[in-house]
Structures are given as C-alpha cells and as structure tokens.
Amino acid sequence: xxHNPHLPYRARIVERIQESGTVFTLRLEFLDPEIRASYSFExxxxxxxxxxxxxxxxxxxxxxxxDPSLLDHTIRTVGRVTNGxxxxxxxxxxxxxxxxxxxxxxxEAAGRDVLVITGGLGCAPVVSVIxxxxxxxxxxxxxxxxxxxxxxxxxxxxxxxxxxxxxxxTEVFLAADKGDPTWPxxxxxxxxxxxQMSLSDDTIVMMCGPEGMMRVCIHELLLRRIPxxxxxxxxxxxxxxxxxxxxxxxxGADFVCRDGPVFSYDQIxxxxxxxxx
Amino acid sequence: xxxxxxxxxxPREQLxxxxxxxxxxxHLVYGPQLRDDAIIYAPFKTIxxxxxGIEDHHTPGSYRLNNNGSQRWFDWVSSAQGLKPLLFxxxxxxxxxxxxxxxxxxxxxxENRVEKIAVIGARACDLAALKLQDQHFLSVEHTPDPFxxxxxxxLFIIAINCTRAAATCFCVSTGDGPKCDATNxxxxxxxxxxxxxxxxxxxxxxxxxxxxxxxxxxxxxxxTQLDQAxxxxxxxxxxxxxxxxxxxxDSLFNALDHPQWDEIASRCLSCGNCTAVCPSCFxxxxxxxxxxxxxxxxxxxxxxxxxxxxxxxxxxxTVRHDTKLRYxxxxxxxxxGWHDQYGRSGCTGCGRCIxxxxxxxxxxxELAILNSDNGETDDA
Numbered sequence: 145x146x147h148n149p150h151l152p153y154r155a156r157i158v159e160r161i162q163e164s165g166t167v168f169t170l171r172l173e174f175l176d177p178e179i180r181a182s183y184s185f186e187x188x189x190x191x192x193x194x195x196x197x198x199x200x201x202x203x204x205x206x207x208x209x210x211d212p213s214l215l216d217h218t219i220r221t222v223g224r225v226t227n228g229x230x231x232x233x234x235x236x237x238x239x240x241x242x243x244x245x246x247x248x249x250x251x252e253a254a255g256r257d258v259l260v261i262t263g264g265l266g267c268a269p270v271v272s273v274i275x276x277x278x279x280x281x282x283x284x285x286x287x288x289x290x291x292x293x294x295x296x297x298x299x300x301x302x303x304x305x306x307x308x309x310x311x312x313x314t315e316v317f318l319a320a321d322k323g324d325p326t327w328p329x330x331x332x333x334x335x336x337x338x339x340q341m342s343l344s345d346d347t348i349v350m351m352c353g354p355e356g357m358m359r360v361c362i363h364e365l366l367l368r369r370i371p372x373x374x375x376x377x378x379x380x381x382x383x384x385x386x387x388x389x390x391x392x393x394x395x396g397a398d399f400v401c402r403d404g405p406v407f408s409y410d411q412i413x414x415x416x417x418x419x420x421x
Numbered sequence: 422x423x424x425x426x427x428x429x430x431x432p433r434e435q436l437x438x439x440x441x442x443x444x445x446x447x448h449l450v451y452g453p454q455l456r457d458d459a460i461i462y463a464p465f466k467t468i469x470x471x472x473x474g475i476e477d478h479h480t481p482g483s484y485r486l487n488n489n490g491s492q493r494w495f496d497w498v499s500s501a502q503g504l505k506p507l508l509f510x511x512x513x514x515x516x517x518x519x520x521x522x523x524x525x526x527x528x529x530x531x532e533n534r535v536e537k538i539a540v541i542g543a544r545a546c547d548l549a550a551l552k553l554q555d556q557h558f559l560s561v562e563h564t565p566d567p568f569x570x571x572x573x574x575x576l577f578i579i580a581i582n583c584t585r586a587a588a589t590c591f592c593v594s595t596g597d598g599p600k601c602d603a604t605n606x607x608x609x610x611x612x613x614x615x616x617x618x619x620x621x622x623x624x625x626x627x628x629x630x631x632x633x634x635x636x637x638x639x640x641x642x643x644x645t646q647l648d649q650a651x652x653x654x655x656x657x658x659x660x661x662x663x664x665x666x667x668x669x670x671d672s673l674f675n676a677l678d679h680p681q682w683d684e685i686a687s688r689c690l691s692c693g694n695c696t697a698v699c700p701s702c703f704x705x706x707x708x709x710x711x712x713x714x715x716x717x718x719x720x721x722x723x724x725x726x727x728x729x730x731x732x733x734x735x736x737x738x739t740v741r742h743d744t745k746l747r748y749x750x751x752x753x754x755x756x757x758g759w760h761d762q763y764g765r766s767g768c769t770g771c772g773r774c775i776x777x778x779x780x781x782x783x784x785x786x787e788l789a790i791l792n793s794d795n796g797e798t799d800d801a
Contacts, residue, residue, distance in 0.1 A: 146570060148516065150516055151515075151516045151528055151530055152528050153528070154528065197711035197715065197718040198711075199709040200709075380735060381740065382734055382735045382740075384705075384706060384707045385722075390705050390722070390725070391704030391705070391727070396761070397758040397759070397760075397762040419746070420745075421740070
C-alpha cells in the first residue's frame with residue numbers, strides 16, 4: 145500500500161507536568177529513532193495525539209523547535225480524550241502524528257516589534273512564540289505580551305510571565321476578568337489594556353484565544369493603524385484527520401488544519417465577522 | 422491515448438457478451454438494479470438483473486419509477502447514488518491499534534485488498550463529480566489518500582449518455598453534461614455508450630476502453646444509427662432547471678446575511694440527505710472502536726455531513742448550532758468557497774439533493790433568490 149498518512153507512530157511520555165487544576169503538559173518522544181531524527185516543526189504547528197481505544201485530538205506543540213526530539217504538548221482536560229490522556233504517566237506510550245498546519249510567521253517577524261495577544265485558556269499556541277523570541281531575543285524588536293484570563297488561578301506559567309516582565313525591551317500586560325488578593329495586575333478585559341501600550345508602525349501581531357476577544361482586539365489594532373496583513377490569528381475548529389480531507393475545519397475555501405491554523409487577518413477577514421463558519 | 426476508435430455498434434443481443442468480457446478480464450461488474458423502488462448500483466453477472474424499460478421521475482422531494490414498456494435498460498436518468506460509494510467508502514478502517522500482553526501498542530495499516538471493479542451506467546454529471554472527488558482525495562501537492570487511490574486505479578468506467586432529462590436535472594447549466602466527452606479530460610471514462618432500440622453506439626475514452634471494444638469485434642456504426650443517437654441524446658439537453666450562474670462566489674459571499682437563509686432554515690430538517698446523495702460531498706468523521714476485550718482498537722472513517730451537530734463541535738462549542746448556519750455552510754462551500762479551493766463550483770447538476778430532500782427544498786429556487794440580491798431591503 146502507498147504511505148498511509150492517517151497512521152500514528154508510537155511516542156513515550158518522558159515527563160508529565162501539572163500546570164494548573166485542569167492543564168497539564170506532556171513531554172513526548174517518538175520511540176522510533178528514525179522518526180525522531182526526521183521530525184521537525186515550527187512554532188504554531190500541531191500534532192494529533194492518540195489515546196489507545198479512545199481517540200485522537202489536535203494539540204499544538206509548545207516546546208522550542210531547536211530540539212524536535214522532545215515535544216511538549218500543553219493540554220486542558222475538556223473531553224473524553226483529553227481526560228483520558230490526563231491520567232497517563234511518564235513511561236506510558238501514546239500515538240502521535242504530525243506536525244500539521246502552517247505555524248506563526250517567525251521569518252516575517254524577524255527584526256520587527258512583536259505584540260502577542262492571548263485570552264482565556266487558549267494561550268498554549270502563542271506561548272511557543274514567546275518562548276521562541278525569549279530564546280532569540282536579539283533577532284526581534286520590542287516584545288509586548290497581552291494575556292487575559294478569566295480567573296487568577298487560570299494563569300499558567302506565572303513564573304515565566306514574572307521572568308519575562310523583567311526582560312529588557314519587553315512589556316507584559318496581564319488581565320483577569322475577576323481579581324483576587326494574589327492578582328497584582330489589571331482586573332477586566334484584555335482590550336482595556338490597549339491604551340497602556342505604545343505600538344510602533346513596524347509591529348507584527350500574533351493572537352490566539354476566543355474569537356470574540358480576537359474580534360474586539362482586531363478592531364482596536366486597526367484603529368491604531370496596524371495593517372490587516374500584519375495581524376496573525378491562530379484559528380480553532382473541529383479537526384479529525386489533520387490532512388485537509390475530512391472537511392470538519394472547512395473555513396470558506398480553507399481547511400484550518402492544513403491552510404491554517406495560523407492565518408493573517410486579511411486572508412480570513414471576509415468570513416471572520418460572521419459567526420457560523 | 423491512441424487514435425480514437427470510430428463509433429462502433431453493439432447489438433443488444435451482444436450486451437451479455439460484453440458483460441462476460443468484463444468479468445473474464447477480472448472485473449467485478451457493477452450495474453443499475455432495482456432495489457426498494459430505486460435504481461442503485463450493485464454487482465451482477467447476467468443482464469436479466471438490469472432494469473428494463475424503467476423510467477425515473479423526479480420532483481423536489483419525490484422519486485417515482487414507472488415501466489414504459491421499452492426493452493431499453495438505461496431509460497432511467499439518475500441512480501440514488503453516483504460513483505462516490507465505490508471509491509470513497511461510506512465506512513472503512515484507516516488503521517488498527519493492538520495492545521499486546523506487555524501493554525505495548527502497535528499501529529498497523531489495514532490490508533488493502535482492492536477488487537477490480539467495472540461499473541456500467543455512469544452519467545456525465547457523475548463523471549464530472551468523480552473528477553472533483555479525485556481533486557480532493559488525490560491532490561499530489563497535499564497527501565493523496567491511499568484507500569481512494571487504490572480503488573480509483575482499479576475502476577473501469579462504462580458511461581451511458583443520457584437520452585432523457587429528469588425534472589431535477591441541470592447539468593447543461595453547470596457545463597457538465599449531458600454528453601460524456603473525453604476530449605481535454607473533460608470526463609474520465611473508459612467506454613461511453615448511447616442506447617438505441619436495437620443496441621448501443623459504443624466509443625472509447627481510454628486505451629483500456631479501446632482494447633476492450635476491439636475484443637468485441639463489432640462493426641462501425643452507420644449514419645442512421647449515429648443520427649438516432651444524436652436525436653436521443655438531444656432529448657437530454659431539454660432541462661427544466663438551470664443554475665443562475667456558473668460562478669456565484671462573490672454573490673453568495675455577499676449574501677451571508679440574506680433573510681432567505683432563515684426562510685430555508687424554517688423548512689430544512691438538517692437531516693443530511695442532500696450531502697449523502699451529493700456526488701462531490703467529501704466530509705467524513707473518524708470513529709475509534711475498541712474491541713470488548715481491549716486487545717485492539719480500530720480507527721474508522723464514516724461519511725459525515727455538515728448538517729450534523731457534531732460536525733462543527735469543538736471542546737464545548739458548536740460553531741454551527743442551528744440549521745440556518747449549517748445550510749449556509751453547505752451552500753456557500755459548494756457554490757462559492759469551492760471556486761477558490763478547486764477552481765470551479767462543487768455542483769455538477771445531478772439534482773439528487775432536490776429529489777432526496779424530504780422537505781422538497783429546491784436549491785435552484787434558493788440560489789435564484791440568494792444570487793439576485795444580497796438581501797438588503799431598499800429604503801427608497
């Protein structure tokens with residue numbers, strides 16, 4: 145038979161890290177040394193993770209592409225598959241295939257200021273960007289991070305944010321819908337932080353989170369004369385095959401799994417204003 | 422392809438010999454048959470199984486057969502399904518995982534034993550739709566599907582030129598029929614036939630088709646026979662329905678807020694019949710089915726429909742939670758998004774979605790409304 149692109153490969157859980165009550169990270173390694181050696185990925189791409197007898201889910205890769213032998217996947221327990229995967233431990237084996245999709249425009253971002261906006265619990269795909277830039281600080285201009293969460297306890301990687309705040313040429317703005325005594329930052333919505341930022345003309349924006357939040361942020365960005373083609377979004381849709389075949393992530397003329405998940409805003413602008421696509 | 426063979430004449434008494442030749446060449450031969458008062462494709466060996474003198478009558482939400490008393494086998498126009506189920510199986514295994522006694526999981530592709538299939542009866546609209554499915558499943562720059570590819574390589578197609586049009590047919594307006602035409606790869610088939618009262622005009626569309634016809638040692642068709650075929654084929658061009666335009670990409674994307682979507686949604690049952698009979702619809706869902714003893718689990722795919730709730734479901738959110746959004750997704754993909762994706766509309770004018778809609782929704786009527794204006798009321 146021809147190559148079967150649906151078939152997963154075996155991967156071992158090297159480490160399991162509990163990030164918050166419902167979020168955990170699996171560090172995975174392909175068992176087959178040949179697969180391990182030939183695998184490479186870009187920030188923003190994703191893998192299909194398979195739990196034996198239960199099913200597959202699309203999970204973005206959050207670790208640094210410079211070491212593709214260890215692949216970090218940060219997962220929130222929301223459904224049958226992610227709940228099951230959450231019960232696995234280091235040493236267990238799962239199925240893995242990928243990487244899929246188009247990632248973040250790191251090449252276009254080189255030398256420019258970067259604004260990263262994330263909201264809700266959808267921060268994992270852009271954390272790969274923040275890590276990527278933090279590791280290669282001299283290749284980029286100013287880094288601005290806007291992160292919104294519902295509740296203070298939803299903020300994962302708080303230690304990393306606190307470290308990034310202290311980095312040179314970096315600004316971090318955090319917001320929680322509801323505050324508590326542990327939250328020293330803004331209480332309210334991410335979009336309310338826009339007036340505190342200064343954006344240069346040469347800013348590239350990378351965004352991930354609920355579509356409602358992204359719509360409001362795009363509106364603010366366009367008011368501040370950021371061009372549509374300098375705004376990038378990571379889209380989420382039902383993904384089952386990850387090959388641009390099964391049709392669930394059809395978005396206009398694109399398959400989010402193959403033509404995305406990262407799109408520039410001008411690519412999807414005609415449909416993005418309409419719910420239901 | 423080598424020089425095309427001049428049109429030959431296959432006497433009706435030799436149809437059985439033709440079927441036998443296909444069988445002897447190792448094909449499992451599929452043809453039209455009557456089942457549950459519908460024309461379907463199924464394997465057969467003897468021409469007694471074919472639906473003699475059966476005409477189909479289609480209107481929105483209605484499909485009826487009657488016997489017109491003729492000896493012809495192909496007086497029907499549209500089978501319940503096109504060629505899609507022969508290549509893109511309604512349900513099939515993609516891979517299998519097994520767990521051994523040590524707990525180690527192994528992944529394995531299924532044994533892909535593919536039968537050589539010959540199908541007789543395919544119409545121009547279905548051949549055009551086959552080309553769309555080929556684009557989707559065999560795209561070289563992406564990932565060709567090995568299951569579809571293996572079946573496609575082993576499919577021998579005998580097309581039949583329509584000699585009638587159903588009331589739901591509109592292939593003339595989409596530019597896809599009614600005549601099967603191999604020039605410039607417009608339609609892909611091996612053999613095409615036009616049925617007359619006493620036999621068939623038979624032509625080749627591929628080298629294999631030509632070789633098959635040569636084995637039958639037939640005579641060239643004479644002028645009278647060719648004239649008869651032309652006249653009968655001309656009947657099929659008389660169609661009652663037509664799409665408003667072959668490219669509605671801009672008009673439909675400009676009509677996303679049209680009030681007609683609500684109007685359609687008030688009638689649509691969101692049952693997915695239209696997508697199941699559509700010869701170009703390609704959506705499938707994946708299922709994970711473990712055995713009861715837990716030693717193995719199959720990963721299957723099964724036809725899915727953008728009319729189901731699960732189609733747009735992701736972690737607690739259903740993107741298309743109501744019928745209006747689902748119908749709009751289907752229609753705008755088929756007639757608008759498809760142009761950017763595959764260079765043409767995704768509809769080839771077979772009319773099945775009209776016939777098999779239990780609510781009798783007529784996409785031609787709906788497209789006429791949606792295409793005429795963007796739904797904004799004029800204040801003046």
